[in-house]
Amino acid sequence: MPKTLFESLYLCKTETDVDALISGNAYLKDALNWFPIGENESNFSIIENQQSNPIAALVEKVTNSIDATLMKKCLELGLDPKSKDAPKSMDEAIELFFPDNKNWDLNTFRRKQAEDIQIIADGPTKQSSVIIYDNGEGQHPKDFEKTFLSLMRGNKNEIHFVQGKYNMGGSGAIVFCGNKGYQLIGSKRFDNSGNFGFTLVREHPLSKDELETKKNTWYEYLKIDREIPSFDISELDLNLLNRKFKTGSIIKMYSYQMKGISGFAQDLNQSLNEFLFKPVLPIFTIDTKERYPNNKVLETSVYGLQRRLEEEKDYVEDWFSEEYEDTLFGKMKVTCYVLKAKQEGKTVKETKADIQRRYFKNNMSSLFSMNGQVHGHYTSEFITRSLKYNLLKDYLLINVDCTKMKYEFRKDLFMASRDRLKNGTKAEELRDYLRKKLTKSKLDDINKRRKDSIGLESEDTSELIKSFAKNLSKDSELFKLLQNTLKLEEKSKEKPEKKEHAGNRPQEKQQKPFKPERFPSFFKLQHKANSPIPVPTGGEKTLRFETDVEDHYFDRTDEPGDLQVSILRVKRTDSKGGNKQGNEKEPGELLNIIKSSPDKGTIKITFNPDIELRQGDEIEIEASLKGAGNDFFQEIVFLKIVDPEEKKQLAPKEEEDFTNIGLPELVRVSQEQWDDLESHGISMNYDTVMNPIASGDILEKIYVNLDSNVYLNYRKKLKNEDQIIVAQKRYIASVYFHSLFLYMITKKKNYRLSLVAENNDEEITIDDYIRDVFDSYYSDFLLNFGMEQLIGTLDD
Numbered sequence: 001m002p003k004t005l006f007e008s009l010y011l012c013k014t015e016t017d018v019d020a021l022i023s024g025n026a027y028l029k030d031a032l033n034w035f036p037i038g039e040n041e042s043n044f045s046i047i048e049n050q051q052s053n054p055i056a057a058l059v060e061k062v063t064n065s066i067d068a069t070l071m072k073k074c075l076e077l078g079l080d081p082k083s084k085d086a087p088k089s090m091d092e093a094i095e096l097f098f099p100d101n102k103n104w105d106l107n108t109f110r111r112k113q114a115e116d117i118q119i120i121a122d123g124p125t126k127q128s129s130v131i132i133y134d135n136g137e138g139q140h141p142k143d144f145e146k147t148f149l150s151l152m153r154g155n156k157n158e159i160h161f162v163q164g165k166y167n168m169g170g171s172g173a174i175v176f177c178g179n180k181g182y183q184l185i186g187s188k189r190f191d192n193s194g195n196f197g198f199t200l201v202r203e204h205p206l207s208k209d210e211l212e213t214k215k216n217t218w219y220e221y222l223k224i225d226r227e228i229p230s231f232d233i234s235e236l237d238l239n240l241l242n243r244k245f246k247t248g249s250i251i252k253m254y255s256y257q258m259k260g261i262s263g264f265a266q267d268l269n270q271s272l273n274e275f276l277f278k279p280v281l282p283i284f285t286i287d288t289k290e291r292y293p294n295n296k297v298l299e300t301s302v303y304g305l306q307r308r309l310e311e312e313k314d315y316v317e318d319w320f321s322e323e324y325e326d327t328l329f330g331k332m333k334v335t336c337y338v339l340k341a342k343q344e345g346k347t348v349k350e351t352k353a354d355i356q357r358r359y360f361k362n363n364m365s366s367l368f369s370m371n372g373q374v375h376g377h378y379t380s381e382f383i384t385r386s387l388k389y390n391l392l393k394d395y396l397l398i399n400v401d402c403t404k405m406k407y408e409f410r411k412d413l414f415m416a417s418r419d420r421l422k423n424g425t426k427a428e429e430l431r432d433y434l435r436k437k438l439t440k441s442k443l444d445d446i447n448k449r450r451k452d453s454i455g456l457e458s459e460d461t462s463e464l465i466k467s468f469a470k471n472l473s474k475d476s477e478l479f480k481l482l483q484n485t486l487k488l489e490e491k492s493k494e495k496p497e498k499k500e501h502a503g504n505r506p507q508e509k510q511q512k513p514f515k516p517e518r519f520p521s522f523f524k525l526q527h528k529a530n531s532p533i534p535v536p537t538g539g540e541k542t543l544r545f546e547t548d549v550e551d552h553y554f555d556r557t558d559e560p561g562d563l564q565v566s567i568l569r570v571k572r573t574d575s576k577g578g579n580k581q582g583n584e585k586e587p588g589e590l591l592n593i594i595k596s597s598p599d600k601g602t603i604k605i606t607f608n609p610d611i612e613l614r615q616g617d618e619i620e621i622e623a624s625l626k627g628a629g630n631d632f633f634q635e636i637v638f639l640k641i642v643d644p645e646e647k648k649q650l651a652p653k654e655e656e657d658f659t660n661i662g663l664p665e666l667v668r669v670s671q672e673q674w675d676d677l678e679s680h681g682i683s684m685n686y687d688t689v690m691n692p693i694a695s696g697d698i699l700e701k702i703y704v705n706l707d708s709n710v711y712l713n714y715r716k717k718l719k720n721e722d723q724i725i726v727a728q729k730r731y732i733a734s735v736y737f738h739s740l741f742l743y744m745i746t747k748k749k750n751y752r753l754s755l756v757a758e759n760n761d762e763e764i765t766i767d768d769y770i771r772d773v774f775d776s777y778y779s780d781f782l783l784n785f786g787m788e789q790l791i792g793t794l795d796d
Helices: 002-011 015-023 043-048 054-076 090-097 101-105 107-114 141-146 169-176 208-213 264-275 305-311 348-359 381-386 425-438 442-452 462-469 477-485 671-678 709-715 721-748 766-784 787-795
Strands: 034-036 117-122 129-134 183-188 196-203 219-222 236-240 243-245 248-253 283-286 299-302 316-326 330-339 366-370 373-378 396-401 523-525 533-536 541-547 563-571 579-581 591-596 602-609 618-626 632-642 665-669 690-695 698-705 753-755 762-764
Touching (some): 043 219, 054 090, 054 117, 054 169, 054 248, 054 264, 101 107, 107 299, 117 236, 117 264, 129 236, 141 196, 264 283, 264 299, 264 348, 264 373, 305 316, 305 396, 316 442, 330 425, 330 442, 381 425, 523 632, 533 602, 541 618, 563 591, 563 602, 602 618, 665 671, 665 721, 698 721, 709 766, 721 766
Parallel strands (some): 366 396, 665 698
Antiparallel strands (some): 034 219, 196 219, 283 299, 316 591, 366 373, 563 579, 618 632, 690 698
């Protein structure tokens, strides 16, 4: 009977099928055969208050499968997972349990390994059920209630090489299983001992009496004769890829609610790649011919967004990393990927849509990951509001690796559900830290390069300003709005530039072409001095080291390099005298350190002294760059803590002159200039009226399209050249000033704008909003209905 019941449940395609099976089965209908998960009828709030996103909840299931696979390997080697001999991290576990893991970069080997964890689609495409199989440790039927069906037991808390800790994450997916929470769980122990056990989980259906006495329902599971039902197997045919089920675990979630996800091999695969930025094991996502008879690709492996970004070089313009070591949080690595603004053969709009679909399907622009799994994120608002890189908003992906953070900091950063950041002090401190560091990183150069590469000349707006400001009182509310929301031109701009005499002009140093190597052959400090290098207290000092290794040496997935910085000795200047050995303190406890990835043969290391160091202290530092094999290249550096440099006395600020308000630059664009703008990520075609460019909240330029359909259609009605000249002036002035005031008012009122999308509401910037307004009917209205016409309609 148990085998027949399991097979009947497994063959159900949707929760409607499960309903029908329950109504016709005496064991399933009997309320006495159902028991609350975690032995707690108040489990509803615990289970419901986990992941808010169905993909994030699904990822927790996958994470459990990865943990189970690592546990099996550990037990097969005869190691106690909680002992000192067991691996201390996931990376250590992979190296020990899978010595051939480097082969997974090759598709054949990766697919073979991915067969051990499979995510399989079942049921109709509109009500997809999800099957998750793993060839992991599995559980005995008698242990189900301590593992699959427990809450907050902390089963994995003493095992350092797995991701799970509290035995809760797997239950978060139940709330997305249709409307009734149906989830089938089956498992057999990896060593083939004992029976195959199974149970069905559901939301408890409240009876009429319970509706009057209970505030909440609860989640429960099936037992028959007060035991987890089980039966003996040698193997089961469960429609897995290239194998039959022998041991491990299998879970089926009926009618799983994933809005915007249909095909598993494409849609779900892309979402999982985002949430599993760098999974330690590859995974299969599998669809079926029954669901998609015309789809040629039905199985694809998930191996993380990081590897996809490395492989898809047609999309990535540049990437780099910085590693931070700070007393605030411990250690953290941040990697920035900048995507190309325009793909060959595609418009900017098409490129943006393609990038959104491939890399930002879940609107996650800044990822916070632990052991490769995303635990929280920022949307693109971090890029526009904090970094103020509006041009990079749709083209920048940041991964913040928090694996090596201090536990004390990390526990206050993430929710226990591991799908979002807490809104607390630690999160605010980290956001501010990232803002300060990234705006001084290579990212700032990339943003400036994008701005400067837009070669169209803007015209002088002084005539527009004079006409506009002629009758504008300095005491008016309108002028105050301008003053408060626009940057005002500084008087220094009016000062004539200093002319350089030919004799004083420094000659430009000709750069040798850089020829990168896969591994470094040398590593040395630039401009090495005989005396200690001064580092100001409260300030920082950046040292540059020369090498010949390729730019992505620290960030590539295949044979990545490493740079270690250690303190060898600290010489104090206090009254006690003597020297301290460096091993008493980690570098991050005395010096906050930033290590940048190689950039055309230069590696930067920045030192910022902690408050414990005082003026006169000397530190001996060793920087060690890993080479090929067991090679290392060391450089010894001596630092000396000195008093901070005195800030230069600023000249008294001159009174602002508001006669020339710093309006954004006006740029007229004609059709022959569209391609140049498109190549730099600024959309311009017949449907485009204007495109504003801002940095953060500062509006810098307004591109006005002189060949838009709106203007060309209006111009067709005109009879002579004079009318056309007047119409063009009116068109430019209307678009420019209406854009300006829409921008100012929206900013002044502190509106937050969002666009309703299929999966999530997407936050948009003010410039995006204004561009979309003009691309609709607003500009047509401005041209065809002036103030006189509007008043005339009222008179009529």
